[in-house]
Amino acid sequence: MTEQLDADVVIVGGGPVGLVSAMDLDGRGVRTVVLEERPYLEPPNVKCNHVSARTMEAFRRLGVADTVRDAGLPPEHPQDIVFRTSVTGTEFGRIPIPSRADRRRGGAVGPDTTWATPEPPHRVNQRYLEPILERHVTTLEHAELRNGVRCESVSQDEEGVTASVRRADGTTGSVRARYLIGADGGRSMVRKAIGARLHGDPVLQRVQSTCISAPGLYDLMQAPPGWGCYTFGSGRNGHVYAIDGKDVFLVHTYLSEEEAARGSVDRDRAIRDILGVPEDFAYRVISEEDWTARRLVADTFRDRRVFLAGDSAHLWVPYGGYGMNAGIADGLNLAWLLGAVVDGWAKESILDAYVAERQPITDQVSRLAMSHLRKIGDTDVPEDLEADGPAGERARRQLGRLAYDLNVQQFAAAGLNFGYSYADSPIIVPDGEAPAYTMGEYTPSTVPGCRLPHFWLPDGSSLYDRLAPWYTLVAFDDGAAGGSWADEAGRAGLPVEVLVLDRALAPAEYTTRYLLVRQDQHIAWRGDHLPEDVPAFSARLGARRRADTADPEALAAARTG
Structure with a gap:
């Protein structure tokens, strides 16, 4: 007698990778259960800010591209990358990225506006993206999202996979399926369960990230707003991203080797230096997250019926949001292959294509991101950057050109999208x-x-x-x-x-x-x-x-x- 299955595929992790995988599988008639520990619609911490063109192409097919493009910054807010001495200081360079309103009007100018794609990229924080995907999954016929459920262990046999779970109320149970996708992040339990190990460069850079509410910051800026701001100056180098286009910003403080050895810096002092604001400027901390930039790839993405996707399979420098976007590409690739087997037309050996296709690409992309990080780290800031007169103007022109050439590759990454x-x-x-x-x-x-x-x-x-x-x-x-x-x-x-x-x-x-x-x-x-x-x-x-x-x-x- 054949054992009754709860689903064809169980997905551990209800972030963007798991949710998009479920959406694709649903379109193929594959019964899917997604297990996510966080409550329904609880937004994650501010993380990825960029949905790539390839991901937007997939969202177009899955029916959510317009909804995603309507989320995030206000319609007219520029999605430019700006280079300044501080957020409120002198601007010396800009990568023009159109607002969503400009894209819809047509005739927008920028390095990604001539791409051969039906869906250009979109800047929207994961805090807004993830609830859109969650809501969509709950409307699907063949997908079930179970929130408040933690997967504690995974086992498999010749006929299927069993995920043992603990619910928010303390009760336990299990989910039985033919296959399992581990989309459970950088500390993946599924990765450990199949004995996969991460290899690469465990420490490239240490970063303090702080999400703040700073009403009035736009009023202090000397130049038009952008989505991302790279600061170079006597105070401190950092990155700042607009989250809602009103008063919420994400501030990245990059620690020197000496600061990393000490373990931290004065967070408030670093934020004020990056923003270029005085001591009496009021802001409120929404959340803090300290993290390490890495380049790590799992030595295997699969053990028989269990597969890894997203951060459970690879961790690297989060330039341009390509950690999340590469993870979504993993999930879409795997969903097509699993769907073919479950649909019945494909033999099970077709699943070998997942590792053969995605693992080499993951390694390539991780090395490109690491190389980009090192190039930026090797950039020399001219001594006269903040000086008045011709010397300062020359220094700002020089660094502005260099900053544009280095960073346009990650923010208009045609090669990573299409190559x-x-x-x-x-x-x-x-x-x-x-x-x-x-x-x-x-x-x-x-x-x-x-x-x-x-x-x-x-x-x-x-x-x-x-x-x-x-x-x-x-x-x-x-x-x-x-x-x-x-x-x-x-x-x-x-x-x-x-x-x-x-x-x-x-x-x-x-x-x-x-x-x-x-x-x-x-x-x-x-x-x-x-x-x-x-x-x-x-x-x-x-x-x-x-x-x-x-x-x-x-x-x-x-x-x-």
């Missing part, structure tokens, strides 16, 4: 080498493993809006042959829908007649001639054997476990 490839995946059919990328730059490409280059369709929809849940065969000017091939692939167990497009619409990087694309926008195969051995090709991309997929009872058994 990475899954070329070594077992379910990608390679035919060339993916172009190299940096944090800030990439080359659009249709080499298998790369992100499908975006373009708009004549009806005003995005190319990505037309991608099917599993595989889409993009066929240029050849719908009949593509349709016949997709039908044959379906009979071989591979779910393929056809999208016929006019070749004249596509940008120059589209060089073949056909492309086979996953819903996560990664290209699985391309060519001018469709594969002839369709059953073998379908199996290569993860499909179960034809005999299995043709048998309704076998499919039902696959779904119920």
Whole structure:
């Protein structure tokens, strides 16, 4: 007798990674339970401030992009990065990032405004983002969010995974599922349960972070506001981020080696120096969090039926919010693969693609972030930065150019968004080498493993809006042959829908007649001639054997476990 399961997938951790994973799985008909210790809608501490373009593209597909874009700073508040001697001091550089109102009006100017994407990035603090995702998950048909529940241990056997839990009222219980995703953060219990260990650079920098309410701070600024402010001056270097565009700010104080050895600095003195305000300026501390910048990656992301995603799998310098965004990318990748197995069309070996795809990218991104941190740390502040006259003006111009060049890469990180490839995946059919990328730059490409280059369709929809849940065969000017091939692939167990497009619409990087694309926008195969051995090709991309997929009872058994 088959054991009754509570869900197909149990997710430990109801932060953005766990919630977005549940949203994606729900769209694939996968029954999911999310376990989260915090009460429902209790906002987290101010953390990540940036939702990347790739994450916004996913939010578009999941139906929450507009809601997310309406949250955070007021519509007209600039999302610029500014460089000043203090928050209220002299400004000597600015990275223009449009407000959400400017983006919607069109014609906005900035380093990310020409990107080939239907959804540019958005600056919104996790304090506002997470409740949006929580509310959305509670409306879903196949997902259940259980708040006030702590997962205390995880065990697995050949048929499933058991999560032992303790509820807020002290009672205990368990949740049984086919698979488990550990999205439970940097101190992950799930990571420890599977014996995974973090390796890398455990200490890169120590930081004091303070969220404050500072009414009147905008009135003291000598230049228009921005979203982020980097301060360089005789007082103290630091970073300040606008949280609500009114009076709430997050202040990062970076400790020197000597200060780190002592364990702290005078928090109030450091905040006043960074803000550039006198002793009688009143502010209120909302929360404090001291943390260490690291570069750590788990030695394994999986043990049989248990998977790690987000901070449970990797911790690195939080530049540009790419810790959270990379974690969400983990969850989306894993949800597609788990959904394929639970749906019944994919063999379980398709799950090997998760580690093969995400672990190398995680290592690449963590090293890019660490390199960026070191470059900024090596920046020399000119002695004359705050001087009057020509010497001061020259110093400010010099540092302003340098600060722009260094930081535009993280705040308009086209490479991190669009440049990475899954070329070594077992379910990608390679035919060339993916172009190299940096944090800030990439080359659009249709080499298998790369992100499908975006373009708009004549009806005003995005190319990505037309991608099917599993595989889409993009066929240029050849719908009949593509349709016949997709039908044959379906009979071989591979779910393929056809999208016929006019070749004249596509940008120059589209060089073949056909492309086979996953819903996560990664290209699985391309060519001018469709594969002839369709059953073998379908199996290569993860499909179960034809005999299995043709048998309704076998499919039902696959779904119920």
